[in-house]
Amino acid sequence: MRLPPLNSLRAFEAAARHRSLRKAAAELHVTPAAISHQIKSLERSLETLVFKRLPQHIELTAAGEALLPRLTEAFEQMSEAVAAVRRLKHSGQVTVAAPPALASKWLAPRLHRFAALYPDIDLHITAESTLIDTVREDSGEGGNLMENADLAIRSGHGEYEGYVVDPLFRIYATPMCSPRLLAGANPLRTPQDLRHHTLLHHETGLDQTDSERPNWAAWLKAARVEGVNARRGPTFNQVQMAMEAAADGLGVVLGIPVVAAADLESGRLVMPFQLSLPIAASYYLIHAEKAAREPSVAAMRDWLLSEASGERWADPPSERSPDLPAPHTD
Known part of the structure; x- marks a missing residue:
């Protein structure tokens, strides 16, 4: 048996459910005249009336009453089927690997979105120190640059032959501390005031140059600060530990703003000075070309790039957008 056109059935179902041509037109984003035309087409196809046209409203005929519940059920089943296909398209498992600091301080706090x-x-997040290129080079490790993940965020120079590479962030170092250090007996207002405060250090265990990972000696030299011992203060083997100690008020750290984004947003950390020093490496997102053909991997890749493009703390203090809170300066 030949069925009436789907558009006419859809128009009838909406009009019968609302008991209104105008409301049906609004739901289906057409004009009331178009709804009326589709219903007349349906009645011609069925060779019977489905509505009684009254001066102020419409009523269902016996044929319309018989048709409505089954059509409503059928359209609901079609909607559920389409939704199931869309869920299937974006279902599956995605593994993302990232350096520990970025994984814990930048990626994890926003995964709820x-x-x-x-x-x-189904997300799997792994934090691997070997995703910092200098670590791999120093240890002589080769092997899989992806760390067996679908997507990997790497800290390096962006030279990953055979992989699709998207830049995420430049990396730079700038002093950070608890806002409590901006007040009190020895308020931190100029770089010279660092002589009254504890310097916090972090290291990767590598013999890196200042251009690769600026330290306090390099920053103090760039700021033309004299009389401050650049080596004093505790040392942590991970930057996120040093930044957490700074947020707790222990001292001042040369932190990475994009890694500290959540703490900067909340005000646990502030950047007291404009001066920042670039780090030779940047953060890159890499994946095998065939991996992005998987809808779930493509969804995560696109989401990561979108989050990175909107990151408020991705630029050095001197390049900050006007809508951002300004660092405390002298």
Whole structure:
């Protein structure tokens, strides 16, 4: 048996459910005249009336009453089927690997946004220090640059032959501290005031140059500060530990703003000075070309790039957008 056109059935179902041509037109984003035309087409196809046209409203005929509930059920089933296909398209498992500091301080705090958009994607996040290129080079490790992940965020120079490479952030170092250090007996207002405060250090265990990972000696020299012992203060083997100690008020750290984004947003950390020093490496997102053909991997890749493009703390203090809170300066 030949069915009436789907558009006419859809128009009838909406008009019958609302008991209104105008409301049906608004739901289907067409004009009331178009709804009326589709219903007349349906009645011609069925060779019977489905509505009684009254002066102020419409009423269903016996044929319309018989047709409505089954059509409503059928359209609901079609909607559920389409939704199931869309969920299937964006379902699956995605593994993302990132350096520990970025994974814990930047990526993890915002994953709830991805989960809200793609609840059917099963996420696996791994933090690997070998995703810092200088670590791998120093240790002589080769092997898989992806650390067996679908997507990897690497800290390096962006030269990953055979992989699709997207730049995420430049990396730079700038002093950070608790806002409590801006007040009190020895308020931190100029770089010279650092002589009254504890300097916090972090290291990767590598013999890096100042251009690769600026230290306090390099920053103090650039700021033309004399009389401050650049080596004093505790040392941590991970930058996120040093930044956490700074947020707790222990001292001042040369931190990475994009890694400290959550603490800068909340005010746990502030950047007291404009001067920052670039780090030779940047953060890159890499993946095998065929991996992005998987809808779930493509969804995560696009989401990561979108989050990175909107990161408020991705630029050095001297390049900050006007809508951002200004650092305390002298």
